[in-house]
């Protein structure tokens with residue numbers, strides 16, 4: 001086990017916050033994980049699990065032991081003419097995994113192309129993009145409980161997946177390290193082009209193959225989302241709010257052109273549009289700015305957790321004041 005004291009996490013979070021972990025372990029094997037957990041127990045250190053750092057707001061100092069599991073192998077568990085089931089280690093980089101599957105002719109992940117981070121974090125917030133959520137292809141999640149080191153397996157039905165949520169952010173919040181995820185992927189292409197940019201590309205160029213669809217998603221994302229290596233960010237900073245029909249009608253009366261996506265008994269509103277309407281696109285709050293191409297993304301220019309949270313709180317305050325909507329932050333404070 002490679003235990004480091006006083007380890008900088010600046011290059012390990014996509015907001016590039018200058019953060020220092022008291023203890024850090026890069027665990028390559030499950031034995032490393034177990035050793036790190038027993039060390040933490042012996043020394044009374046809280047364990048905090050880090051993946052690719054693309055959905056966290058790092059505090060200046062992280063007390064306790066930051067544990068990053070980097071195993072990145074896969075196992076083919078079963079294969080038929082129609083589908084494969086594979087088990088993938090948590091440390092596999094997400095987009096590399098998507099491309100790996102596309103090259104094998106295993107489909108279902110194309111809409112989730114180019115999302116930063118790791119396979120192990122994908123179930124945590126049930127990553128989603130362009131109408132697909134990772135829960136659609138997850139069969140099981142394997143991991144260890146941080147407190148006891150005991151292993152667990154959860155069927156997808158027991159993971160309480162919902163919009164950007166799962167049991168790993170709720171009942172098991174900060175209690176587990178996911179070590180691998182089982183996916184069932186189809187050998188038949190079933191491309192989903194429901195979202196406007198993909199739909200218009202399909203109208204112009206015809207229905208894509210899964211590989212083309214993945215390339216379209218990368219193209220669209222690169223055109224509006226900042227690259228964290230150049231402009232540090234954590235993707236969408238707020239979830240899209242879902243409001244009651246009644247509340248929606250009131251907001252729509254004052255904003256007749258508001259984009260909206262009806263759900264069963266409610267309406268989803270694009271948080272980026274609400275922020276844009278307040279004239280905040282491109283605006284700076286000290287060292288943190290609202291991205292000029294996508295108002296849902298906050299870009300950090302050397303700020304700390306406090307600076308990022310202050311900017312986020314100011315945006316929340318203004319959205320609440322104008323629309324009466326309480327925005328919910330997506331990336332979680334890592335402290």
Ligand code: FAD
Nearest residue numbers: 051052053054055117118120121127128129177178234235
């Ligand atoms: P981290 O940020 O390291 O961790 C996130 C949370 O998961 C933390 O609470 C951490 O403790 C926990 N965690 C991480 N790994 C494990 C593990 N192995 N076991 C248990 N808990 C763990 N998200 C989307 O859903 N859709 C998008 O389209 C999308 N686009 C993005 C675009 C950009 C430019 C950026 C910067 C982010 C985007 N995100 C998106 C957010 C982010 O990439 C995802 O949530 C991703 O899954 C986070 O992975 P990570 O490995 O970086 O997790």
Ligand code: NAP
Nearest residue numbers: 128129130131194195196225234235236237240261270294
């Ligand atoms: P967009 O196309 O500008 O649309 C704005 C929002 O409207 C999206 O967030 C999406 O909600 C919703 N939307 C658009 N078309 C929809 C449809 N046909 N049905 C239902 N809802 C619809 O969004 P964007 O910012 O470029 O992002 C594109 C996709 O990538 C979205 O799915 C978004 O969630 C995902 N993304 C996520 C992150 C992140 O960090 N979480 C970062 C970048 C992109 P949904 O978010 O519910 O899909």
